[in-house]
Amino acid sequence: MGVKMVGARIKRVEDPRLLRGEGAFVDDIDLPGVLHMAVLRSPHAHARVLSVDVGPARELRGVVDAFSAADLGPDPAAIPVLFPVETSRDTPQYALARDAVRYVGEGVAVVVAESRHVAEDALELIEVEYEVLDAVVDSAAAIEPGAPVLHAAAPDNVGARLVYSVGDVDSAFEKADRVVKDRLDMQRYTGIPLETRGVAATRDAVTGELTIWASNQWPHILRGIVAGILGMPERSVRVITPDVGGGFGTKAEVYPEDVLVPLAASRLDRPVKWIEDRNEHFLTLVHSREQTHDLEFAFDADRRITGLRATLITDIGAYQRTLAVINSSLAGTSIAGVYDIPNVHVEVICAATNKSPASPYRGAGAPESAFARERLMDIAARELDIDRAELRRRNLIKPEQMPYDTGMASVEAAVVLDSGDFPAALDEALKMVDYDGFAEKQRTARADGRLIGLGICVYHQLAGTGPFEGASVRVDPSGQVTVNSGAAPQGQGTATMLAQIVADELQVDHESIKVVFGDTGRIGFGVGTFASRNAVMSGTSVLMAATKVREKAMELAAHLLEANVNDLELEEGHAQVKGSPQSRLSLTEIAAAAAPGGSRPPGMEPDLESVQYFENHAAPYSFGVHIAEVEVDRNTGLVEISRYVVVNDAGVIINPMVAEGQIAGGVAQGLGGALMEELVYDAQGQPQSASFMDYILPGSLDVPEIEVGHLHSPSPLNPLGVKGMGEGGAIGGHSAVANAVADAIEHLGVRVTKTPLKPSVVWELIQSAGQQGP
């Protein structure tokens, strides 16, 4: 050892089993005698459910059970809202639709059968009588008077209304030298992990405990909610998140099936599983991003932004479930980005529509607000005839202003930017991409009839929210180190990262450390993996536990070596008197002594283990600058990304290889949103993009090489100095690419205010040149 592992570019401990095909995703877990559940889903966007008859389905050979909402009891518990606000209206979703269905895909009944094939056959036999109602699909239309109403408690279809205000925005606009405003629309799109959702459950014959395996990002929260809905004590439910094939926020949710599978397993006292198929996935996964921002900037004569005013309509879909207003709140409170804007007023209207419920997806509100802000920044630069990089630089928060309290707080955390040098990041990115040379390059290209553009996005991301995370570190008497974490990662390389932290602390080989996640049976409290929490929250809790273990090991070693603990050092898994390796004790020997019956100092409890909870409400903020260069084919509207540069600052980086992987993956999703991905509904609320034929994900030929530069502003908020960074790529990617496409074509006399910029849209924009306003 001796080489510090935190900061090292090392390969992941997770990989060998995944490479061998030995990963254990939910559907891979062998449950002998398992039954298969399938869900009958509403074909209507909005309808009254007059009757449901599961009887004929029960008759089919191979069917074991079938039930509908009527079987849930007269007063079932709804999926709870975790962060209600004062203006939140009750728009509850139950495990199965009761009186009405409010989106295509909402569950109406379930069948449990010997095979998934038979379960699907039986769904066709269930008789449901619907009275079809008018649906409302567009969020702006939904909040107009006279629109079809989804929930009686929200007669105006407003699920909640949020207001964030700092300073005196009206006065700022009155005194403004210039005002620039526009309406910016982001489309509905979402995470679409390659592994769909899945849940399996079985009762433990010995303990009676209901064990649930779920492809999910927050096992402890899932346990609490499912136990509550099923009316069971928490100790009777154990949730395990096995290998999870991507989540990106969409699996940080409690879905109806998370309740239905355990319920079915309890009813039958047999193992039951449900694996979401891709069609169900498109219909029922939480959707995200669909927001309209009416945004305006007040500029003074020096082109400083003195005021920002915004009205957001956020499309929340048919129900508010666990995270309800979170995405809307995070969009509203992140809209000023890392610009020093003294007066801000944001109003957010959460509009209910007959579509799949919305919730955070990678970036959680920040991609939406960044698109509005960074797009308007370019529009303003053009209108005010100032260079867009200079306009940004002039308005960035200066290093001497850090930490910077924006005065705003989302339902999750206060927006206090903890550390960073934003102008330095911008300048570094501009240098990497040779911004100064681009104007000439663009002139030359245009002279040749080619359309090239460059787009900048400067953003910050909430990087590790509280309120806590839990971890245990144990050295067993054979000297093996095991870490249990409340995290539930989905491919982020967290096991490697935590092993690196523990390796530094205990001076053992990181590959020898076993890291276990997502098992409520192994650690009492946990929160999970979302909001880029792992490095900050899991990392710190693991560091705390490892430190405690180390301290205890050293005290024990001092006792065994009859030395003063202050004279000892830990090297290569051995405790020794400093500089005297001849008399040293291995961690194994120390751990053996720690076992009950061993030789310990008086009063020292047995075992070499520590369970620690890192409690923290102040979240760090990482940030970055993305710059994309694109070429637009004027004949086809096709966009080719020719260059992509990222400067990222996430404080101390635990493993640069993993961090860069997160950036590249995030950018791919961001550019997918800018150019391709869209969840489309028709006017009646019928989904139009419910397969991979119609929902276009970026492929290997669509994503460019991504060049990454790092800055390091350690966070003062945790002992590691780390900040989360997994979402930044998706925030910067969307807006940098959209701005680049805009830059390639806006000189023709058009304005880009919406995404996705799919080829047909880009071509139509070019055609409209001269017809659109300036």
Added chain:
Amino acid sequence: MKPAPYDYYDPTTVQEAIGLLNEFGDEAKLLAGGQSLVPMLNFRLARPSQLVDINNVTELDYVRRDDGVLVIGALTRHRSLEQSELADGAWALLPEALHNVGHVHIRNRGTVGGSLAHADPAAELPAAVSALGGRMVLRGKDGEREVTADTFFEGFFTTALAPNEILTEIRIPAWPARSGSAFLEVSRRHGDFAQVAVAAAIALGDDGRVIQGGLAVAGVGGEPVRASAVIDGLVGEQPTSQLIGELTEEFVAELTPPSDLHGSADYRRQLARHLVPRALDESVRRALA
């Protein structure tokens, strides 16, 4: 996404397969490569009572040159035809088109006959076969008939095949020595179905004038749209850019493509306007090479 129940048959001869189709009528579906049918089965959009799997009818898996005609068995995999050395000259249009069909995984299973009989209006192979003047051999219980592409493709996912007939062979006629062809398409993403695809073939006389041609466009109608007027306008003329441009404009003005979430009718018309001249120019260039 599991298929509804069906009865499964896997005949080993064409005769046997026809017998089964005859017995079951239009309740039955023929399964070839399965790259389009199986997704439809999985979505339960197709729910045949009987599935007649012809993958063991190996007598339909061949590519050969017969009296100057390229003869392709219906069960020939896309990948085989894509790599066939026989497909040269204007016929090289076929491998070029196939290169745009899905991905190598798809082409390893997908069959030539399956693509044609499925008749997806955005599919590549029907356009290419149509442009080359290919003819389809359909066999039923009472014998065989040979039809042109125009007769074969009747509209969206519809062909001249009777429920008890099998497409057994595709015959691509010989093209003159100085021939060239080109296939161009725009799709949302590599391997996706075309938004618009253009298949072109041109033969030149010794004086450089066009003596024969074929042009078909996918994605702009219910079936591959044959641009006969463009070819008629070119035959006997020097294929200048100006002439091609004028003929393309006339052709595009007549098109009535569909609109969907990937693009409007206007956009598809534009893609045709963009791709047709390029495919023709490239065909001419290759004919001269």
Added chain:
Amino acid sequence: MSRKVDETAVVAGADSTTERSITVTVNGERFERTVSVRKSLVDFVREDLRLTGSHVGCEHGVCGACTVLVDDEPVRACLMLAVQANGKVLMTVEGIAGEDDELHPVQQAFWENHGLQCGFCTPGILLTTYDFLQEKKNPTSGEIREALSGNVCRCTGYQNIVRSVQAADQEWER
């Protein structure tokens, strides 16, 4: 609808229009099983042979997570029926590493180059790569990207996958 089919009744050797007995060789091992005629090859490999490394990502042939080699050619195992694999030789991700249990150079390259994150698409990508590199030496990054274009990865942004394939090309003696 609705003929009643009991999917669980498995009678070896009892061929009918709804069930067939099939013989397949997978990763060098011969298996004989009776299967429902409507079972996909990937479901068969996963459920009947318990080789769960091949993943089901879309069941409509777009994502490539279920890619296996059938008679040495990569195919979508979600678009092939199990009965169609009768008599065929298959290779799944479990068969890539050698007898000695060492990672294959392709797997090793993905490990070294962080060519995977969640690992769900990885088995399909490994098999596509395995086939591609057998046919191609010294591929350009453009050729690699084209070869991989039938496999969707939602995590990596592909660039480390491309690097992994390049490294595998260098390391794998073939």
